[in-house]
Amino acid sequence: MRHPPRSVLLAVAGAAALIGSVTVPVVTASGAAPACSVEYSVTSQWDSGFQGAVKVTNSTAAMSSWSLAFDFAGGQKLTQGWNATWSQSGTTVTAASESYNGSLATGASVSAGFIASWSGSNTVPNSFKLNGTSCNTAVEPSPTPEPTDPAEDGPPVLRASGNKLVDAGGVTRRLLGVNRSGGEFMCVQGRGIFDGPVDDASVKAIADWKANTVRIPLNEECWLGLSNIDPAYAGANYINAVKDLVAKVKAHGMTPVVELHWTHGQYTGNSAGCSDVHASCQKPMPDMQYTPSFWASVANTFKNDRTVVFDLFNEPYPDRATSTTTQAWQCWRDGGSCPGIGYEVAGMQDLVDSVRGTGAANLILAGGIAYSNDLSQWLTYRPADPAGNLAAAWHVYNFNTCANESCWNSTLAPVAAQVPLVAGEIGENTCAHGFIDQVMKWFDDRGLSYLGWTWNTWDCSSGPSLISSYDGTPTAFGTGLRDRLRALNG
Known part of the structure; x- marks a missing residue:
């Protein structure tokens, strides 16, 4: 999702270099x-x-x-x-x-x-x-430690089984909750790490809505501690803040989804969000210079905790740069030199490989093209996952192209029949919930997952906001999601 206006490392020279054994x-x-x-x-x-x-x-x-x-x-x-x-x-x-x-x-x-x-x-x-x-x-590559078991009252370890998400006991699970925006933009703007409080009380307020999942958008330059970011909000300080929020989410029994939102790479073509080379807006695709390193570091940080879910890239839109849809999907999966994009792209396969190369077996989400609103060829181009733990991610707002049941039946249903489907962002800019009510019913009828955008106190007409206060007071828009979650999980 694009944000309301605000006052805004495997840079591999060759293949990964492993030192010989001595x-x-x-x-x-x-x-x-x-x-x-x-x-x-x-x-x-x-x-x-x-x-x-x-x-x-x-x-x-x-x-x-x-x-x-x-x-x-x-x-x-x-x-x-x-x-x-x-x-x-x-x-x-x-x-x-x-x-x-x-x-x-x-x-x-x-x-x-x-x-x-x-x-x-x-x-x-x-x-x-x-x-x-x-x-x-x-001197040799180190083996992968076995993941630790979660606490009994914590969130489940999830895996893809056919077209369902299941826990360690094989019980079908759904990801139902909210996004907690801030970690993607505050640090690059030099204003902090999160937008608003992330203390225990504010996280408990999410759980009180009966949410079981919180998606946490991130910024790769802040995580990697690049020189353009204020050190107070970068590197270890940023990573520790994210780890702390993940721990609070888990402490309230909810699944944390860590997601890469903003990335490096200059794009000034069709639908560009900014002309900045730095990670200060949504880019059409992740970059090969830093994104594989970002995911290797994130995966190493959380690979011993498989309750944490990895969402590879927020809203790809290579289709706005390429001349054909086939080129867009090829760029999406394979990366490289993509038509219309001036930097080397990291494709979804590159990112899956970066995560799995650490030994992490965590559940991975991969969103499609057209700002994750188009899954029409997701099954054809889905990346290979040696762990077999991959789900499709989809975003929808009332202003998207695929925003009606006819489109959902024709493009989403075939995907949902084969792999788990997670609507990582749902929302509308009407300050009402009539549209997301339709989305939630379609997903509920099929036992699928969805997360509302966003648990931030913004103007719900400029950037869909679920709350007017971090104590959980809903906006008119947020009331729809809150009441649905309480009805399902209460």
């Missing part, structure tokens, strides 16, 4: 076995940065917390990390355990990842210490 055992004077081992890998590398990972295995007595230290020898600078508290002092990098992964039994392993900058050379560290004790090293 093992340097550390043996004590008595010939005793090493106390620990570390596998260090560079999983991808680009002109000015790289993504790395470490896997630590404890060979001594069990420990309740751990701290891994190593030195960068090539001037590398840490920018962000996950699955540990990362820091750098001079050349020394430290990864300290989080509260959830501090316990490390004898023979047990733990993995963590990071992103760093480099120039000149990207020399591999050759010594590591775990809680002050030297370890041997091996």
Whole structure:
């Protein structure tokens, strides 16, 4: 969805660079076995940065917390990390355990990842210490940890089964809830991270509507901490704020959907939202320079929590740039040099590959063309997913082309017959709910999912707004969704 007016990293030079395997055992004077081992890998590398990972295995007595230290020898600078508290002092990098992964039994392993900058050379560290004790090293790709089980009263782990979403017990589930806009635009505008409060009370107000899902739009430049973003709202600060909101959503039993909304890449063609190269508006397609890195980082952040759903890209509109619909769908899936788009495009297949390349098996949503309003050839061009956990996403407003039952019956029904279908955004700019009532009935009759746009206190006639206060007071438009959710889930 476009927003009301406001005061507004796999940049791969070649294929992902994996460092060859080298093992340097550390043996004590008595010939005793090493106390620990570390596998260090560079999983991808680009002109000015790289993504790395470490896997630590404890060979001594069990420990309740751990701290891994190593030195960068090539001037590398840490920018962000996950699955540990990362820091750098001079050349020394430290990864300290989080509260959830501090316990490390004898023979047990733990993995963590990071992103760093480099120039000149990207020399591999050759010594590591775990809680002050030297370890041997091996340089190879790290395996994927198994996902953790969610709390019993938390949201379910969802997977696609035929044309349904099901939980671990095989019970059919629906995603029914709202969007929480702000994370896509506030940071790039230098005004914060979220628009309005995201404290526990404001999240509870969403749950009180009997919503079971919250979609959270994001900005790739803010997540990756690019230089044009105020550091207060970028990199680790931004990531931690998103993780905190995800945790609050889960704490109220709702499914978090993290979604890429605004991206890098200059587009000034038909229907351009802005002329800015930066991620300050909706672009027709994601960019190859940064979006695969964004999704690799997001997937690494949440891959151990499969209750989190990934929505690849908000509203693709390559059809406004290309001369034929076939070209648009080819661009949508395959990316590359797309007609009418001046930057290299990351297609949906590239993004699926980025997510799955981390080992993440989370449910993925992929919206079609025409601002996700056209799914007419989604089944023909759907990306291959080795995890088999892919659903179709669709958006509809009263001003879209496919905004009547005839179109839904002819283009949506065939998709919904084969894969799960999620209406990631539904809304209208009338400050009423007559149109979304029709949408919700069509989806309810078929047991499908939908999310209202948006849980923000905007003018509902300029940007469909569900609430007039973050305590959950609905607008006239929002009343329709609130009453429907309470009737279904109350």
